[in-house]
Amino acid sequence: MEEVIRIRNLTKTYGKKRGVSEVSFEVKKGEIFGFLGPNGAGKSTTIRSMLGFLRYQAGEIRVLGMDAGKDHERILERVGYMPSEALFYPSMKVSEVIRYAADVRGKDCAAEAEKLCDRLRVDTEKKIRELSLGNRKKVSIVCAMQHRPELFIFDEPTGGLDPLVQNTFFELIREYVKEGATCLLSTHILPEVRKYCDRAAIMKEGRLIRTDTVENLIHTTAKCVNLTADSRTESYLYSGDVNDLIRELSGKRLENLTIEDPSLEDIFLHFYESGKEGV
Amino acid sequence: MSAIFKQELKLNLRSILIWTLTVGGLGFICILMYTSMEGEVMEMADSFSRMGAFSDAFGMSTLSIATIAGFFATEVGTVHGLGSAMFAAFFASAMLSKEEDGHTGEFLYSLPVARWKAVAAKGIAILTGLILFTLVCGAFYVLGFVCLGEEIPGEEMARFLLGMLLMNAEIASISFLVSAASAKTRMGLALGISLIIYVYDIMGRVLPSMKDWLFLGPFSVANASEIFAKMEAPKYSIPVAVCVTLAAAAGAFLVYTRKDLAS
Numbered sequence: 001m002e003e004v005i006r007i008r009n010l011t012k013t014y015g016k017k018r019g020v021s022e023v024s025f026e027v028k029k030g031e032i033f034g035f036l037g038p039n040g041a042g043k044s045t046t047i048r049s050m051l052g053f054l055r056y057q058a059g060e061i062r063v064l065g066m067d068a069g070k071d072h073e074r075i076l077e078r079v080g081y082m083p084s085e086a087l088f089y090p091s092m093k094v095s096e097v098i099r100y101a102a103d104v105r106g107k108d109c110a111a112e113a114e115k116l117c118d119r120l121r122v123d124t125e126k127k128i129r130e131l132s133l134g135n136r137k138k139v140s141i142v143c144a145m146q147h148r149p150e151l152f153i154f155d156e157p158t159g160g161l162d163p164l165v166q167n168t169f170f171e172l173i174r175e176y177v178k179e180g181a182t183c184l185l186s187t188h189i190l191p192e193v194r195k196y197c198d199r200a201a202i203m204k205e206g207r208l209i210r211t212d213t214v215e216n217l218i219h220t221t222a223k224c225v226n227l228t229a230d231s232r233t234e235s236y237l238y239s240g241d242v243n244d245l246i247r248e249l250s251g252k253r254l255e256n257l258t259i260e261d262p263s264l265e266d267i268f269l270h271f272y273e274s275g276k277e278g279v
Numbered sequence: 280m281s282a283i284f285k286q287e288l289k290l291n292l293r294s295i296l297i298w299t300l301t302v303g304g305l306g307f308i309c310i311l312m313y314t315s316m317e318g319e320v321m322e323m324a325d326s327f328s329r330m331g332a333f334s335d336a337f338g339m340s341t342l343s344i345a346t347i348a349g350f351f352a353t354e355v356g357t358v359h360g361l362g363s364a365m366f367a368a369f370f371a372s373a374m375l376s377k378e379e380d381g382h383t384g385e386f387l388y389s390l391p392v393a394r395w396k397a398v399a400a401k402g403i404a405i406l407t408g409l410i411l412f413t414l415v416c417g418a419f420y421v422l423g424f425v426c427l428g429e430e431i432p433g434e435e436m437a438r439f440l441l442g443m444l445l446m447n448a449e450i451a452s453i454s455f456l457v458s459a460a461s462a463k464t465r466m467g468l469a470l471g472i473s474l475i476i477y478v479y480d481i482m483g484r485v486l487p488s489m490k491d492w493l494f495l496g497p498f499s500v501a502n503a504s505e506i507f508a509k510m511e512a513p514k515y516s517i518p519v520a521v522c523v524t525l526a527a528a529a530g531a532f533l534v535y536t537r538k539d540l541a542s
Contacts, residue, residue, distance in 0.1 A: 053539065085382050103282035104283065104392055
């Protein structure tokens with residue numbers, strides 16, 4: 001399948017501060033790719049490097065077949081990006097911001113913008129300074145989608161959006177993806193990844209620790225073990241031989257025991273607590 | 280690129296208008312005050328012209344403030360010089376850094392526009408704002424002369440306004456460089472630089488030892504007293520102003536297109 005994003009050994013530091021190190025992954029055409037990690041894991045640094053906001057020290061980023069370091073203007077013509085901070089010029093009206101974004105692109109996006117504003121219930125007559133975070137996010141969604149890009153990049157898109165709008169937002173993504181678009185969804189909200197994404201990458205402290213299909217991440221050979229023994233409750237992921245696990249458990253006075261497939265949340269927490277690079 | 284240029288002019292229209300009406304209006308009022316002060320000014324003119332370095336600094340040793348040209352050069356020359364320098368610094372110092380300071384950079388630069396094009400559009404917007412400011416202020420001053428029924432010194436007025444425009448472009452260019460290098464808007468720093476440059480010019484005219492270095496300051500190309508006394512600007516002052524303006528603008532391009540944008 002055609003690779004829409006291909007990142008190889010991306011390294012970016014901010015002076016002595018850590019940015020990202022040796023990050024490699026690819027996003028294939030037509031997929032919704034989850035980019036997971038808590039705040040500060042390096043997700044935004046990776047995205048900002050892809051879009052030409054940051055100059056990275058090493059590695060290669062190709063977006064839509066073009067070099068992110070050299071062709072970022074041509075890349076951005078075909079990308080719809082929604083930053084985590086939806087901030088615009090406060091004195092402008094919503095309609096002016098949306099039109100300005102279309103004007104800079106040199107496109108007439110009026111029909112698509114109207115459709116999006118209608119579905120997301122955006123009040124285009126309000127001034128930006130009058131908008132709540134959620135409403136600014138809606139404007140940001142319209143600006144990212146109105147030109148019908150081939151690739152969507154969303155950085156923490158749903159913070160501040162009410163559940164109904166979140167639902168509409170993901171419906172829109174699915175519709176565009178059905179028509180051939182690709183989506184990179186950076187988030188720390190695991191249910192979003194589980195529900196909407198085909199594959200996901202997990203970032204930790206500037207490094208990519210796992211990339212796989214969401215299905216594989218959830219249905220790993222690892223099992224989530226929850227037990228209560230000697231009045232103590234424990235919960236952990238176990239990925240070794242089941243017979244060894246049974247032998248180990250038989251030495252305890254068990255009060256309660258469940259062994260089940262782990263949720264994405266369990267796997268994610270496991271990576272963060274244990275520092276393991278694979279389950 | 281044209282969309283960014285138009286956007287910048289639109290966003291800054293109110294501040295351009297306020298500064299223009301304030302400086303131009305003050306100049307206009309100063310000109311109108313000439314007739315009511317004419318008698319008193321005549322009495323003061325002689326003593327003002329014999330105040331040594333102070334007279335030199337404000338041009339009263341080269342022109343008599345008892346004449347409308349002398350009055351315009353000393354009074355309006357100072358008001359316009361200081362006012363326009365502060366406007367240029369104010370206008371240019373936020374032009375690039377406001378995108379990072381206000382966190383709007385991620386929106387702007389997620390649109391398909393190369394950074395150098397954004398810098399160019401914003402630079403042209405500054406120049407356009409300065410030209411508008413100069414033209415409207417010039418119209419105010421001409422109107423002042425017309426209201427008094429005085430002959431308009433066309434050539435000197437044009438030289439004065441063009442000199443001021445060049446001086447403003449130089450200060451704006453330096454402020455633009457400050458704006459490119461900083462993720463925060465350094466308006467205080469830019470205004471401070473414009474005031475230091477003004478003080479440098481005053482000192483250059485007061486202190487004999489500094490006279491030879493006057494040409495380095497932007498104000499040296501637009502000294503109203505020299506212009507209305509039909510004197511030449513200090514040697515090399517115009518080439519230096521042009522070179523500094525171009526170098527600072529080029530510096531802004533280089534710095535801004537190479538830096539990491541703050542989120």
